[in-house]
Amino acid sequence: MAYETLLTDLDAGIFTITLNRPERLNAFTATMLADLLEVFDEIDRDDAIRVAIVTGAGRGFCAGADLGGGADTFDHSGEKSAREHRDGGGLASLRIFESRKPMIAAVNGAAVGVGATMTLPMDIRIASEKAKFGFVFARRGIVPEACSSWFLPRVVGISRAMEWVATGRVFPAAEALAGGLVSRVVAPDALLPTARAVAAEIAENTSAVSVALSRQLLWKMLGADHPMEAHRLDSKAIYAMGRSPDGHEGVQSFLDKRPAAFPMRVSRDMPDFFPWWNERRFEG
Secondary structure: OOOOOEEEEEEOOEEEEEEOOHHHOOOEOHHHHHHHHHHHHHHHHOOOOOEEEEEEOOOEEEOOEOOOOOOOOOOOOOOOOOOOOOOHHHHHHHHHHOOOOOEEEEEOOEEEOHHHHOOOOOOEEEEEOOOEEEOOHHHHOOOOOOOHHHHHHHHHOHHHHHHHHHHOOEEEHHHHHHOOOOOEEEOHHHHHHHHHHHHHHHHHHOOHHHHHHHHHHHHHHHHOOOHHHHHHHHHHHHHHHHOOHHHHHHHHHHHHOOOOOOOOOOOOOOOOOOOHHHOOOOOO
């Protein structure tokens, strides 16, 4: 499928999304939002896709919202009421949060504003030495968006999150690594190969259904009030997967000392309790 603001490529189960407005440092627009929401749906539908990598074309990853519209860029008062307005970055973050496939951010350059916050619900963030990050909202007279008031403190801790948000300064990849925002920093020419190596390890060795369940277990349990919630859900999940074709294949392939050939597919074989978070209360 072709997208106006994205380039896509699928190879060996790894789906690479490239934000493609290099002349604007891949600044975020309404069209890019629509493209991203559509491509995330495509990723979940297609069982040939095991892992997604998101990166940027040219020198930037994403320079934040496109400010070409002038001083009223963030003024939506003429469109909808405060009750009706939905932040575009938040729609993207929430869609990533619900994804059934793991996502890797390969941050090649400037990731500022929504360019930084959209990576927070992604599962692994790898940065080029040339990458820079900035939660610059206070310097633009607005506030953090894209659900980052929920995600950022959970990723890096409240003290580090507040420092970056309150100052609004742009900081280098080394500081992002020290603060836990990214898992590793690599040379620019090693960025995509490194991201692909991580993606390949997932695609070649794991059950797609196991990864989909595990991804949601880890993310959704961040908001749990007590470990008993995790215990109840873990128990339900291990029961379902232990009796499944993938559970049997995982053990048998280990005993046979051969690569596993997991037969289950995310599009059709998720356990009957998934998605559990749509229930008002989990019944264990």
